[in-house]
Every structure is written in C-alpha cells, then in structure tokens.
Amino acid sequence: MTTKFTSDHEYIRVEGAVGTVGITAHAQEQLGDIVFVELPAVGKKVKKGDEVAVVESVKAASEIYAPVSGTVLSVNEALTDDPGLINQDPAGTGWMFTIAIDTPAELEALMDETAYAKLTA
Amino acid sequence: MADVPADDLKTTPLTGRHTALGGRMVPFGGYSMPVQYPSGIIAEHKWTREHAGLFDVSHMGPSFLRLNRTSGDVDADHQAVAAVVEPLVCGDIKGLKPGQIRYTLLLNDAGGVLDDLMIARPADPAAAGSLYIVVNAGTKEADFARIAAAAGEKATLERADDHGLLALQGPEAAAVIAAIVPEAAALGFMTYGAFKSAFGTLVVARSGYTGEDGFEILVEPGRAVALWDRLLADERVRPVGLGARDSLRLEAGLPLYGHDLDETVSPTEAGLGFAVSKRRREAADFPGAARIVREYAGELQRVRVGIQFEGRLPVREGAPLVDGAGSEIGRVTSGGFSPSLAAPIALGFVRPEHAQEGARVTAIVRDKPTQGTVVKLPFVPHRYFRKPEARP
Numbered sequence: 432m433t434t435k436f437t438s439d440h441e442y443i444r445v446e447g448a449v450g451t452v453g454i455t456a457h458a459q460e461q462l463g464d465i466v467f468v469e470l471p472a473v474g475k476k477v478k479k480g481d482e483v484a485v486v487e488s489v490k491a492a493s494e495i496y497a498p499v500s501g502t503v504l505s506v507n508e509a510l511t512d513d514p515g516l517i518n519q520d521p522a523g524t525g526w527m528f529t530i531a532i533d534t535p536a537e538l539e540a541l542m543d544e545t546a547y548a549k550l551t552a
Numbered sequence: 553m554a555d556v557p558a559d560d561l562k563t564t565p566l567t568g569r570h571t572a573l574g575g576r577m578v579p580f581g582g583y584s585m586p587v588q589y590p591s592g593i594i595a596e597h598k599w600t601r602e603h604a605g606l607f608d609v610s611h612m613g614p615s616f617l618r619l620n621r622t623s624g625d626v627d628a629d630h631q632a633v634a635a636v637v638e639p640l641v642c643g644d645i646k647g648l649k650p651g652q653i654r655y656t657l658l659l660n661d662a663g664g665v666l667d668d669l670m671i672a673r674p675a676d677p678a679a680a681g682s683l684y685i686v687v688n689a690g691t692k693e694a695d696f697a698r699i700a701a702a703a704g705e706k707a708t709l710e711r712a713d714d715h716g717l718l719a720l721q722g723p724e725a726a727a728v729i730a731a732i733v734p735e736a737a738a739l740g741f742m743t744y745g746a747f748k749s750a751f752g753t754l755v756v757a758r759s760g761y762t763g764e765d766g767f768e769i770l771v772e773p774g775r776a777v778a779l780w781d782r783l784l785a786d787e788r789v790r791p792v793g794l795g796a797r798d799s800l801r802l803e804a805g806l807p808l809y810g811h812d813l814d815e816t817v818s819p820t821e822a823g824l825g826f827a828v829s830k831r832r833r834e835a836a837d838f839p840g841a842a843r844i845v846r847e848y849a850g851e852l853q854r855v856r857v858g859i860q861f862e863g864r865l866p867v868r869e870g871a872p873l874v875d876g877a878g879s880e881i882g883r884v885t886s887g888g889f890s891p892s893l894a895a896p897i898a899l900g901f902v903r904p905e906h907a908q909e910g911a912r913v914t915a916i917v918r919d920k921p922t923q924g925t926v927v928k929l930p931f932v933p934h935r936y937f938r939k940p941e942a943r944p
Contacts, residue, residue, distance in 0.1 A: 463576075463587075463588055463592055463593055463795065464592045464593050464594040464595075466594075466864060466866060466889040467864045467865050467866055467889065467896075469865070469918075485918070487865070487866050487889070488593075489593040489594065489795055489799060489888060489889055489891070490587065490593070490795055490888075491868075492866070492868070511864075514864070518592075
C-alpha cells in the first residue's frame, strides 16, 4: 500500500488496482470548516485531472480533481450528512471516493510523501 | 506563506497579534486581515453568538468632521456641521440627538449607493459642531475625498484610520466592557461616547454588524495592542476573523457593501428605506431623490430578499435565481452556510412579484437547481440592547 499526492492537494492511497481518494490534512486546514461535499456518481469514468467532486467550506467552493484515470467504484456517503469528517480525519473517515485505476503508470507522476511534505512546508 | 502580508497590503496596529495567534491572513479592502484563527469560522461564529467575539475592524474608515469655526451654540453648531454632509446622504443628520449614531448611505446622482456608513453626533457639548463618521474599508479613499470636498472651507475631515478599531460583539460583550469602561456599558443601542480609560480616551459605540449586542471601540494607535490583549485576557472573549464576521452579518440579514449594495442599487431596492428619513424624502433634497421617491411610491424593479435553501449546498454570490418555468428572476448577491441554522442562506435581488415571504425560488449552482424559500429577514433574530426607557 502506497499513498501518492497531487499538487492540488489530493491524496490517493493505492491497494492493488484500487485507489482511495481524499484531500490532504494540509488542504482541509487551508479550506477551513467544510460544510458540503458533492461526490461523483458511482460508475463514472474519469480522466486524470478531470473535475470529479466539489468541497465547499464556509468561505468558498473548491474543485477536486481525479489524481488518475479510472472508474469511480464507491463514494463516502457519510460525508453527505457529516462533511466535517474531512476536517476531523481527512486520511481516514474523511475519504471521498474509491477509483479503479486504469493506468498504474499515471501514479508515477504523482508525489510521494516526502515530496509532498516539501511542497507544503 | 499566506501569513506574511504582501508588500502592497496595509497593516493595522494589531497585525502582529493576528499572526501570533495563528490567524490566516488574506487581502481585504487593501489590508492584510485575518479571515480566521485556528479554531475556525464555525467555532468563532458560535462563540460570538454565545459569548463575546473580538474583531479587528481597523481597516475601516473612522473619521471626525469638525467645523472650522464654532459659534458656541451647541445646537446651531450641530446644524451647521450636519448641513455639510446632508447633501451627500439620505439620512436625517440634523435630527441626531446628542450621542446618537445613525446608519446612512452615501448616494450618487442616480440614487445608487456609493457606501453605507455610520454618522454620529457627540454627546459632549464641548465637541458640538463635529460628527464621528465611519465608512467602509474598500471605499474609504473615495468617501473621504467626497466628504472633504463637501466640507470645503466650512469644516475639516480628520481621518482616524491609523487608529485601532475593535468590535466586541455578543451577549457577554457588555459585561466584559463594563470592567474596562464602565460608562460604555450604560450606553443605549446606537449611541456612543468618548471615555477616559486605562487605554487612553476610547470612542465607544454600542453598535456592530453581527446582530448581537456589542461595541465598536476606537483606540489610539499606540494603545490598540494593550486594549486587544486586555479584552482577550477575559475568558469570555475570543478573537474572530472576517470569515465569521461575514457569516454573522449574513445571518443578521445585513447587506455588505460591494456585494449586496453597489452603485446601481438604491436604498429602496435594498430594503433600506428606513435609512431614507421622512424629512429628507419629503424635501427630496439628496442625490438621486427623484428615483427613490418614485420607488418609494411603488415603482420597483427589484428588491432585496433573504432566501433559505434546502439541503446543505451553499448558494453563493452570482448564482442565478429562476422561477418554476426556468426564467431568471434575480441573482444571489451574497450567500453561504449559516452556522446557527445549519442551512444554506443567501441575500439576493428578485423582481418584486417573487419577493413575498414564502415564495419559492430556485437557484442554479453548477448547472443544477437547488430549491429555496423567501424568508423574513433577519435569518437569526437581532439581540441588540434596548433600554427599558428611551433616553431624552
């Protein structure tokens, strides 16, 4: 299991051919209190970089982009009633969706934890 | 990164305090200001509704307009200084009682709002012939130039926007200030006074923009940090940033200049008819009076309303409002998520036939409809301090 990061502050935790996507602790801190999450439809096919979800804080709406191409397998329904989970536990219960990864090679272009830590330092 | 003010942004006497408290600094009205502290907007919002929130509003434009020559007759001097600003605004400034503050509007010749502001008459007879005027940050250069031009040789506008301006808002604000400036706790809503204190002379107004009881305190630049620290030393007080200031004023149904008010919007359209005094309306002696008198008689194209939406999706500034058939009937001018109601709320303008309480409206957000209902403003009841008896 490895976790990769985008420069837009999404993470993808990869187990085999499936990735779990959310936003990083740094991102949720920058956004502040999250009050609404718009999740993709299960089964939706997305390309790397497509706008796939929206996170709204008290102040503003932020688009979430697909870190890799693939098909949405499941979404975190708990966020609909409790979007604050993203603030409380972004890497755990605040996950947003899972994706069946089309092209594992796309993961190579993403940052590892060390590189991401450097970006947000 | 974001907590270092950019070179072209102005700072307030309290900027160092904000960064030390972990405030997230953003550009606002030409200043670097804290949008929130680490506790977050929702916690800051709720704290203000339940206890007392402390806001740095030093970016705004406090000022004093003073007659160059006073006669010594207190009332005549007030009439004279009021006559300097009345041609610019729609409010009854001459009719202000000593110590009274009035919310009014600077208008252009088309009756559009150039700014909303507070004008107050000093309670102290020794200060007769002056006015305390507080304008918005983003418009203050133009406002001050306009007022100074109107003053000509008769009066002088003295800016105080290098000072600290602190807002202390919430149900525990009065108990907090009583320990520092006892006289301030005795002020009625929308009155003010200048009081000596351990922090120099403070100009304290019982006013604010959150819908709560509270105070706005002008303090000389060198004393602002000490006063800020003293207020925060009280456990009932926590610092609150611009994010919660915006959600609080939205819940209170109060318009924000540059969003709900601009140069095209008239006071009548904005539901601020109360700010057009009867005497001024009857005399039609203010900029844009012809339009406003016509609108007052019923010729309105749009009016400001409050809308509460279903679900949780925030409906923000710019979202189109449509009727059941999908035709545009207006637009949202400010909106967001109400922490008190845990629901999306918005202010917007609609055609008058869609403005009645209970009317159903649809907003379009990211090409999808979301349903709302026109509700009575404010969204959250005001809790201003009302004295049992009106003062003379």
